Amino acid sequence: MIDIRLIRQNPDVVRESLSKRHDDTSLDAIIKMDEEHRKLLQGIEALRGERKNVSKLIGKLERDHILATLTSILSDCEDPARLPTVQIIKEIDNFLEQCNIKEPLKQERDQMISKIDEYIEKEIRKERSRRIGEEIKILEEQASEISEQLTNMLLWLPNLVQDSVPIGEDESGNVVTRHWGEQPTFDFDPKPHWELGESLGIIDFERGVKLSGSRFYVLKGLGARLQRALIDFMLDLHVNEHGYLETYPPFMVREECAIGSGNLPKFADHLYHDAEEDFWFVPTAEVPLTNLYRDEILDPGTLPLYHVSHTACFRREKMSAGKDVRGIKRGHQFDKVELYKFVEPETSNDELAIMMDNAETVARKLGLPYRILELCTGDIGFASSKSYDIEVWAAGCDEWLEVSSCSNCLDFQARRANVRYRPEPGAKPQFAHTLNGSGLALPRVVIAVLENYQQADGTIVVPEVLRPYMGTDIIS
RNA sequence: GGAGAGGUGUCCGAGUGGUUUAAGGAGCUGGUCUUGAAAACCAGUGUAUGCUUUUGCAUACCCAGGGUUCGAAUCCCUGCCUCUCCGCCA
Known part of the structure; x- marks a missing residue:
């Protein structure tokens, strides 16, 4: 939420940010x-x-x-x-x-x-x-x-965008700032994951549809195992090497939580809702994590707080009807490892850089080539003031897949969820800054692993770091 | 799902309609005393909003939302949450 006092005293700052976002409110x-x-x-x-x-x-x-x-x-x-x-x-x-x-x-x-x-x-x-x-x-x-x-x-007002955010109309205005890794080359025609998954018997699209309709699939055998290995690998990495606290939140939350994170009221049609109990299904762990300390005043010295959560995520994807219907790229349910930080305001942009590196480390350790996008004012998320996307290369479907979006939300969510901290003993409470980023989104990492590590015979080489978790070095 | 009890400040806890401007205690901060510490004593100790912006002043907040009343922490209704017992369940 934007501070009403800022709107009162300095409306032009807010107006400028809105117009950069092409929000005509x-x-x-x-x-x-x-x-x-x-x-x-x-x-x-x-x-x-x-x-x-x-x-x-x-x-x-x-x-x-x-x-x-x-x-x-x-x-x-x-x-x-x-x-x-x-x-x-x-x-x-x-x-x-x-x-x-x-x-x-x-x-x-x-x-x-x-x-x-x-x-x-x-x-x-x-x-x-x-x-x-x-x-x-x-x-x-x-x-x-x-x-x-x-x-x-x-x-309904989106967050202010930081001055450093590139101006742009839509996703075409995002700026590629960095690349890492080499796109793999093949002496055969690399297949998309839906073909690999089906022929290996590790992704069952038909039965997924039978159970729940379009945009649902079933992972089986080493496919399910691969996803679980990735989850464990990511959690271990962030907990042991990056200092995050493993956190298991509810997957269904009250309305005020979804308001706190910025998903409601504006994006109600992206979410699943249980009318009977008035629960909202989380579209990302960001929603419950934002609200962990809602209505609290954190003691001096408590910040920064780093949380990492693996959750299922549920999204209606109504807006994206007809888009990415093949494969497991865009489902109504997917798993994600999410990074979340509560920090003091002065540090939030530095913390964003650190979070980016934490997320990138996952891709680097997996040997997945990626590029970094600086999101432009026309594409940046509602709650964010500054965002970077990480896209990994998928050789089979021949495209860059968004596997993470790391955002500094400043005090936008903290204000909505009323998360405050006391900088010094006896000092006045202040809103914390919050940051979130995927680290990383699973099905798309599964896609990248399958497609980039495929061999001519349709088998998949398991990336080195996953072998202890997979118990095998080849998926066949 | 059934029955019952309860929700008061940082914490414990008193408070059944009006000097409650929320008692008392603990904690915390500062001070006195002391060689130092403890103890004792004294003082202070919430959040939000608005107005003044130097000191301040006002209003609201006793789980939340309504109602009764000149007046509500207190009485009534609804909701949320916690606990106990029973039932069911992983």
Whole structure:
């Protein structure tokens, strides 16, 4: 979420970022609502203060025994603030008569009569307080309606992009900044993974479709084993060599978690949702991880926090209908190892570079050639201020596959999920910065391994680092 | 799924309609004392928003959202969560 104070004080900075993203949301309505909201709040607070004081006075008066008796005697009368004195006296006499004991109460009668003016004053105060209450209620209704609209509009605003992000219309504007490794050459025609997988009997498309429909597949035998080996390898690498904490989160989360990460409300149609229990299926571990420390203030010295999670990811892929329908490149369910960091604001761009290297290390150790893309303003994600993609080369389908996208979200998600930290003991809490990146997405790494390590006879050489996990050096 | 109990500050914990401006204790920070430490004593110790921006001031927050009331931590309704017992289950 963008800080409303930034929009208030420096709207042009936000406008510029929006226009770079080709987001045509206007800030005018937001600014106007914010102004109106604050004006209402001021009115409400003043009225509440007044009511508080009046009520306090009433409380003091009601602690007076005589006044309290008088109040209870007259509690059935309508409009007590406007009762004529004569009638009040009559009611007092009625009451005393009902009590049947006349003499000892005579004194009390005089006391009551002497306090009639005070009583009336008190009732007038009550009436005034009641009227203030009504006024407050009206204003509160207005304020909460505006506040709800305002919050909702803010939730639809994408993060600011950093100045270093290249300007561009769409994915064609992304900039290739680096390459690593050599694309493999073959003395035969390299096959795509769907052919290899089928002929090796390790990917079963037909039965996947039978079970769950298009974009589902079944991994079997060494195919399933390969994916598991990759997961173990990646987790071990990030835990043992990069200092991440292995973390197993829920795969279904509450709505507020998906709001916290930035997936809701804007991208509801990308997510699976269980209507009965109102759970959202995670499209990436980023969603639960963002919310690990929601509504917390982390103690000084706690940051940075590094988490790595292997989860299944569920995506409706409605927007990509008809795209990448062959093979296992784009499914509704896939596994991913995700890197996530909570860091202090000053360090977040450096941390992004480190995270990139952590993710790249996976590809390097697997011997998969890759290139790095700096995402442009037209293609960068909603929550991100700066993103790099890692694409590995897949020799069979002859394309670069996105296997990771590493992003610095600044305080955008932390603000939504209310994740704060205290820089020093006693210092004011601040929003943390969050970063996320795949390290890496599994099916696409499986594709790259199968296609790049294939041999003329259709068998696959297992990359060196995976052999301890695979228990074999060839998939045949 | 059934029955019951509960949710108060950093923590423990009191509080059944109004000096609660949330008691008391612990912790933490600072100070006094001490050669030093401990103990004791004194003081301070939340978050958010708005207004002033030097000091401040105001409002809200006792799980969340509604309601009753002049006034709600307290009473009523709904939801969420935790615990105990039973049932079921991996």
